[in-house]
Amino acid sequence: MHLPDQLNNIQNIELTHFFELIFNVYGYDFRNYNKAHVKRRILNRINNLGLKSISELQHKVLHEEGFFDLILRDLSINVTEMYREPGFYKSLRNEIIPILRTYPYIKVWHAGCATGEEVYSFAILLQEEGLYDRSQIYATDFNPIVLETAKKAIYPVSKIKEYTLNYQKSGGKNSFSDYYVARYESVIFNQSLKKNIVFAEHNLVTDGVFAEVNLIICRNVLIYFNKELQNKVTGLFTESLIKGGYLGLGSKENLMFTDVFDQYQVVDAKEKIYKKTIFSSK
Amino acid sequence: MNYEAIVIGSSAGGLSALKSIIYNLPGNFSTPIIITQHVSSLSESYMAVFLNQLSQLVIKEADAGEKIKPGHVYIAPPNFHLLIEEDFTLNLTVDEKVNYSRPSIDILFETAALAFKRKLIGIILTGANNDGSNGIKQIKHFGGHTIAQLPASAEVPIMPQSAIDTGCVDKILSLEEITGYIISICH
Numbered sequence: 001m002h003l004p005d006q007l008n009n010i011q012n013i014e015l016t017h018f019f020e021l022i023f024n025v026y027g028y029d030f031r032n033y034n035k036a037h038v039k040r041r042i043l044n045r046i047n048n049l050g051l052k053s054i055s056e057l058q059h060k061v062l063h064e065e066g067f068f069d070l071i072l073r074d075l076s077i078n079v080t081e082m083y084r085e086p087g088f089y090k091s092l093r094n095e096i097i098p099i100l101r102t103y104p105y106i107k108v109w110h111a112g113c114a115t116g117e118e119v120y121s122f123a124i125l126l127q128e129e130g131l132y133d134r135s136q137i138y139a140t141d142f143n144p145i146v147l148e149t150a151k152k153a154i155y156p157v158s159k160i161k162e163y164t165l166n167y168q169k170s171g172g173k174n175s176f177s178d179y180y181v182a183r184y185e186s187v188i189f190n191q192s193l194k195k196n197i198v199f200a201e202h203n204l205v206t207d208g209v210f211a212e213v214n215l216i217i218c219r220n221v222l223i224y225f226n227k228e229l230q231n232k233v234t235g236l237f238t239e240s241l242i243k244g245g246y247l248g249l250g251s252k253e254n255l256m257f258t259d260v261f262d263q264y265q266v267v268d269a270k271e272k273i274y275k276k277t278i279f280s281s282k
Numbered sequence: 283m284n285y286e287a288i289v290i291g292s293s294a295g296g297l298s299a300l301k302s303i304i305y306n307l308p309g310n311f312s313t314p315i316i317i318t319q320h321v322s323s324l325s326e327s328y329m330a331v332f333l334n335q336l337s338q339l340v341i342k343e344a345d346a347g348e349k350i351k352p353g354h355v356y357i358a359p360p361n362f363h364l365l366i367e368e369d370f371t372l373n374l375t376v377d378e379k380v381n382y383s384r385p386s387i388d389i390l391f392e393t394a395a396l397a398f399k400r401k402l403i404g405i406i407l408t409g410a411n412n413d414g415s416n417g418i419k420q421i422k423h424f425g426g427h428t429i430a431q432l433p434a435s436a437e438v439p440i441m442p443q444s445a446i447d448t449g450c451v452d453k454i455l456s457l458e459e460i461t462g463y464i465i466s467i468c469h
């Protein structure tokens with residue numbers, strides 16, 4: 001038996017090795033995700049399966065077909081909701097929509113969209129503002145399984161009360177029930193919301209520029225990345241935005257501590273909405 | 283023993299318990315304190331501001347990627363889990379609730395144990411659930427020092443009692459005693 005400290009050292013070494021291997025074999029790069037979190041997820045998985053070490057888990061990942069999907073699920077936290085932090089959507093509506101309105105055609109990129117709740121939240125907002133028909137919405141995530149759910153736009157009815165409240169707080173103009181029909185335990189969002197949305201697999205760490213867009217919404221994804229990776233991904237965002245384009249992050253994510261900060265001005269400090277300046281070098 | 287950090291978990295009744303501890307710590311108390319207090323996901327981040335007015339210590343809501351500094355008290359923001367990295371920075375996540383809670387005390391304590399090992403003090407205060415009990419076990423496992431509020435003196439005794447029932451609590455103290463005790467062992 002190892003002492004707790006020794007065992008912890010061994011686990012850290014095994015974990016580094018595990019992520020190298022996953023990157024080389026499956027192409028998913030977790031090497032620069034914040035350690036405490038991914039380590040906790042992996043150790044929980046080991047406990048659940050009754051395994052003794054990360055090395056045992058590694059063996060399964062390499063040799064059991066389909067097993068990697070489970071690890072991908074453990075490491076991609078797909079927790080999301082509609083109008084999470086309604087103030088963010090209110091600020092988009094009040095500060096950003098009037099500017100977007102001046103463009104003939106609007107492209108929006110939701111990066112790390114999980115099961116799509118955020119995407120439909122913003123699609124509804126665009127409809128209410130009369131901009132949906134001249135918008136193209138790209139919604140991407142690196143986890144193909146959540147994208148399948150996102151495409152369906154079917155969510156548990158148990159959440160609707162909370163979502164309705166969020167919608168109202170976000171400055172929603174209609175009755176939220178106009179946008180879905182309830183069926184048994186589920187609600188299905190209107191087909192018309194999906195028309196201009198393209199769902200696609202995209203990995204922010206390993207893939208390049210996705211499209212040139214007016215607005216990027218990437219919330220609660222950077223929070224899982226270390227500083228180096230945050231710099232890399234915000235660099236990718238900067239390349240993907242038109243000059244004068246907007247970037248909306250999660251409430252605990254801050255562009256201020258990244259290398260690209262001098263290419264942006266702060267539109268809403270609390271809701272973390274930034275505008276790429278027209279003087280940006282990229 | 284030279285302790286490098288204190289983690290505190292509290293739930294129902296926790297705000298006034300925290301207030302009493304923090305209010306009574308001297309301005310030169312340098313061991314950093316990291317707190318997870320259960321709050322409703324809808325609440326605004328007022329707690330750090332409120333507590334900061336009472337104390338000579340710097341009390342702030344934890345930011346992602348922030349280095350832990352002496353003389354500082356960090357509080358988990360509503361609706362985020364607070365974790366400690368092994369390089370002694372703070373991080374936040376939006377993972378599922380743990381023990382019906384986000385922030386979860388177990389997540390803070392378990393990651394703190396890995397970072398500070400035997401140089402950590404973990405304290406469980408008043409509360410109506412058993413969040414933090416696994417964390418207390420982990421702190422003990424890594425040689426840290428564990429304290430629970432005397433259940434009879436807690437506004438809600440369930441959470442400290444649950445921690446005590448793990449068999450991993452070193453000291454059971456009333457609120458007033460806790461403050462004096464941590465001052466004596468940290469200075």
Ligand SMILES: C[S@@+](CC[C@H](N)C(=O)[O-])C[C@H]1O[C@@H](n2cnc3c(N)ncnc32)[C@H](O)[C@@H]1O
Pocket residue numbers: 076077078079080081084111112113114115118140141142143146202203204205206218219220221250376
């Ligand atoms: C916590 S969810 C955030 C969902 C939504 N944006 C929100 O704020 O409610 C994080 C999402 O980021 C995705 N993700 C994590 N790493 C990624 C990467 N490297 N590339 C693309 N998506 C990633 C996960 O699969 C997950 O769906």
